[in-house]
Amino acid sequence: PRRRSWAVRASSSSATVANPEGIKIMTVPTKPVEGQKTGTSGLRKKVKVFMKENYLANWIQALFNSLPPEDFKNGLLALGGDGRYFNLEASQIIIKIAAGNGVGKILVGREGIMSTPAVSAVIRKRKANGGFIMSASHNPGGPDYDWGIKFNYSSGQPAPEYITDKIYGNTLSISEIKMADIPDVDLSRLGVTQYGSFSVEVIDPVSDYLELMESVFDFELIKSLVSRSDFRFAFDAMHAVTGAYAKPIFVDKLGADPGSIANGVPLEDFGHGHPDPNLTYAKDLVDVMYGENAPDFGAASDGDGDRNMILGRRFFITPSDSVAIIAANAQAAIPYFQSGPKGLARSMPTSGALDRVADKLNLPFFEVPTGWKFFGNLMDAGKLSVCGEESFGTGSDHIREKDGIWAVLAWLSIISYRNKDKKIGEKLISVEDVAKEHWATYGRNFFSRYDYEECESEGANQMIGYLRELVSKSKAGEKYGNYVLQFADDFTYTDPVDGSIASKQGIRFVFTDGSRIIFRLSGTGSAGATVRIYVEQFEPDVSRHDMDAQMALKPLIELALSVSKLKEFTGREKPTVIT
Ligand code: G6P
Ligand code: ZN
Structure with a gap:
C-alpha cells in the first residue's frame, strides 16, 4: 500500500489559533537543522534525513519566510513529484504548511505525481505563483535512497539563487512552523476540496502538458511515422514519472504499439533502478537497441521526466549532438519553430556542436553555466528558443525546464518529416542517417x-x-x-x-x-x-x-x-x- 500515516510532530506546546476564514492554524515550535543548502537543482538528501522530525517542514516554512507575501498569500501553487518513496507523506506536509502560511489554493497531481516539465507547464498555463516538485531527479528512490524538493517560480523556472540563498539563511534561524489543522487530502480522486478559504484541487498530471505538446508539435505528422507498420518505437519510462505520460501520449495519441512502452508504471523505488537515461543506467533499453532485431527508435527519460536519451538502431545520440540536430531541423519539422528559433544556448561543458548550428543559421548564441535555471532569463527576454546540456537535458522556451518527452517528440518530428513521403517498404531515413548527415554538414x-x-x-x-x-x-x-x-x-x-x-x-x-x-x-x-x-x-x-x-x-x-x-x-x- 502506498498510503502511510504521517504527521509533523506537533509538540504539546504548539499553539492553535482560529483563523478568521475558518481553518485553524497551528504554530509548531522548531529548531534549525544544519545542511539545508540547495544545490544545482533543489535540496537533495537521503530520504531518512528528510523523514527526521520537522526536516522537510523546516525547509518549506523557511521558503515561505523567504518569499515576498504577495508571491503566495491567497495565491495559487502547484505541487507534483516523480512518484518516489515519501512523496505522499511529503505532499500532506507541504499542503498543510502552505495553507498555514495563507496560500489560497494548491493544484496537486493525482497521487502526488506530476513530472518536472509538466509542473512548469501547469504553473504557466494556470498562472500560478509557483510550484513544488518532489523529486531527486535521476537518483534512486526508496527507504534507503534519495529524496529531494525543488521550488519553481511564476514563469515555471527553478527559483533563482538569491531566493534559494535566502531560504538557506532562514533555515538557520527558523523557530516556528505554521501549519493548517486540516485532515490529509485524498490524493487519489480528481476534484476540489475546500477548507475554509483554502482549497486543494487534485488534477490529472497529463492533460495540461499534453495540450501544450499538441500545440508545439504536429501530432498528425508524428503519428504518420509512429503508427507505420515498418517503424518500431521503444520508450523506457524506467518505472519513473514518464510512465504516467507514455501511454496517453505515445500509444493513445500517436498510435504506438502498447508493447513499445517498457517499465511504464511509476514505482516508489523505480523497481530498484537508477532512473537515469544514459548508456550505463538505461541498460535494458540499450540492450534492446543494440540487440538482434532492434527497433528503429529508442528513448528513455529520468525520474522526474526532464532528461532524455535518444537512440537509433545500434546508434547513440550524444546529448550535445541531440540539441544541435534538433536546432538545425526545428524550423522545418516543428510548428512551434516555424518562424525559426530566436536563439540557441548550451551549458559550458556541452560540446560546441550547437555553436556551429547557431553560426550557420546566423542565430544569437549563449554559453551558460551548468544548471537549467541559467536559460530562464534568456527565454523570458525572448532571446532563446532551443537549448541543451550534455547531461541529457534538452528543451525550449515552451516551458522553463528541460523536457524529456518534448525531446522525444522533437526527434520523432524530425524523423517523421524526413520520411513523410516514404511508402511502406521503402527504406526509411534513420536516426543514424540524420546524425551522419548533420556531421557531414557541420563537422x-x-x-x-x-x-x-x-x-x-x-x-x-x-x-x-x-x-x-x-x-x-x-x-x-x-x-x-x-x-x-x-x-x-x-x-x-x-x-x-x-x-x-x-x-x-x-x-x-x-x-x-x-x-x-x-x-x-x-x-x-x-x-x-x-x-x-x-x-x-x-x-x-x-x-x-x-x-x-x-x-x-x-x-x-x-x-x-x-x-x-x-x-x-x-x-x-x-x-x-x-x-
Ligand atoms: C540537473 C540539472 C542540470 C545539470 C545536471 C548536472 O539535471 O537540472 O541543469 O546539468 O543536473 O548537474 P551537475 O552539477 O551534477 O553536473
Ligand atoms: Zn531530472
Whole structure:
C-alpha cells in the first residue's frame, strides 16, 4: 500500500489559533537543522534525513519566510513529484504548511505525481505563483535512497539563487512552523476540496502538458511515422514519472504499439533502478537497441521526466549532438519553430556542436553555466528558443525546464518529416542517417564525460584547488602533449539580461584546435563529491566521423587525467560512469 500515516510532530506546546476564514492554524515550535543548502537543482538528501522530525517542514516554512507575501498569500501553487518513496507523506506536509502560511489554493497531481516539465507547464498555463516538485531527479528512490524538493517560480523556472540563498539563511534561524489543522487530502480522486478559504484541487498530471505538446508539435505528422507498420518505437519510462505520460501520449495519441512502452508504471523505488537515461543506467533499453532485431527508435527519460536519451538502431545520440540536430531541423519539422528559433544556448561543458548550428543559421548564441535555471532569463527576454546540456537535458522556451518527452517528440518530428513521403517498404531515413548527415554538414564534435562518483570531498576539493592554481599560472601557447593552449580559466558567466555573475563554474583548458578538457564538481550529488571530466575534439574530416568517440578522444582523456592528477587526489583508477 502506498498510503502511510504521517504527521509533523506537533509538540504539546504548539499553539492553535482560529483563523478568521475558518481553518485553524497551528504554530509548531522548531529548531534549525544544519545542511539545508540547495544545490544545482533543489535540496537533495537521503530520504531518512528528510523523514527526521520537522526536516522537510523546516525547509518549506523557511521558503515561505523567504518569499515576498504577495508571491503566495491567497495565491495559487502547484505541487507534483516523480512518484518516489515519501512523496505522499511529503505532499500532506507541504499542503498543510502552505495553507498555514495563507496560500489560497494548491493544484496537486493525482497521487502526488506530476513530472518536472509538466509542473512548469501547469504553473504557466494556470498562472500560478509557483510550484513544488518532489523529486531527486535521476537518483534512486526508496527507504534507503534519495529524496529531494525543488521550488519553481511564476514563469515555471527553478527559483533563482538569491531566493534559494535566502531560504538557506532562514533555515538557520527558523523557530516556528505554521501549519493548517486540516485532515490529509485524498490524493487519489480528481476534484476540489475546500477548507475554509483554502482549497486543494487534485488534477490529472497529463492533460495540461499534453495540450501544450499538441500545440508545439504536429501530432498528425508524428503519428504518420509512429503508427507505420515498418517503424518500431521503444520508450523506457524506467518505472519513473514518464510512465504516467507514455501511454496517453505515445500509444493513445500517436498510435504506438502498447508493447513499445517498457517499465511504464511509476514505482516508489523505480523497481530498484537508477532512473537515469544514459548508456550505463538505461541498460535494458540499450540492450534492446543494440540487440538482434532492434527497433528503429529508442528513448528513455529520468525520474522526474526532464532528461532524455535518444537512440537509433545500434546508434547513440550524444546529448550535445541531440540539441544541435534538433536546432538545425526545428524550423522545418516543428510548428512551434516555424518562424525559426530566436536563439540557441548550451551549458559550458556541452560540446560546441550547437555553436556551429547557431553560426550557420546566423542565430544569437549563449554559453551558460551548468544548471537549467541559467536559460530562464534568456527565454523570458525572448532571446532563446532551443537549448541543451550534455547531461541529457534538452528543451525550449515552451516551458522553463528541460523536457524529456518534448525531446522525444522533437526527434520523432524530425524523423517523421524526413520520411513523410516514404511508402511502406521503402527504406526509411534513420536516426543514424540524420546524425551522419548533420556531421557531414557541420563537422563532428567528439564528446565524452567521465564521472567519478562519491569521491572523498577532501581529495576532490584539493584537486580543484590544484587546477585553479594551474589555471592562474597558465599562458597561451604552452604545450600540453600535442596540444597548444589557447587559454585556461575557471568559467565565469555574466547574465546578459540582469547582469548577475556566476563565478567558479568549471575549469577549462581550451586548445588552439578547439579541443577542450573541463573539470567540475557536480552540484547534484547527495553524498561525497562527484568529479566530472569533459573532453571534446572537433573533427571536420568526414572520413573520420565513423570513429568510436572513446577511441577518438583517448589522447585527450589521458591528458585530462595527467593534468589533473586525478588518481593521486582521489585514489580512483576508473570512472563510475562514462557518457
Ligand atoms: C540537473 C540539472 C542540470 C545539470 C545536471 C548536472 O539535471 O537540472 O541543469 O546539468 O543536473 O548537474 P551537475 O552539477 O551534477 O553536473
Ligand atoms: Zn531530472
